[in-house]
Amino acid sequence: MVMEMVIILTIFTYGSNFILFMLLKQKEKIQGVEKLSIIFGVNMTILLLNGIFLFIGKMISDSGVAVLE
Numbered sequence: 102m103v104m105e106m107v108i109i110l111t112i113f114t115y116g117s118n119f120i121l122f123m124l125l126k127q128k129e130k131i132q133g134v135e136k137l138s139i140i141f142g143v144n145m146t147i148l149l150l151n152g153i154f155l156f157i158g159k160m161i162s163d164s165g166v167a168v169l170e
Contacts, residue, residue, distance in 0.1 A: 103158050103162055114147050117143065117147055118147075121139070121140060121143050122140075125139065
């Protein structure tokens, strides 16, 4: 279960980075440091959410809770 979650979260992270890159590529007003701060802010938020999801998934798989698949 944890391995599938890691794969899904990796796809989510790279997908959201690609979408963010495409959105920032179209906006010409945003330059340099502003663009980097937006990218790093989004990445840190996504990585925090990924860590929370992985922690919850690991706790569920270790506790033996039956998950309907």
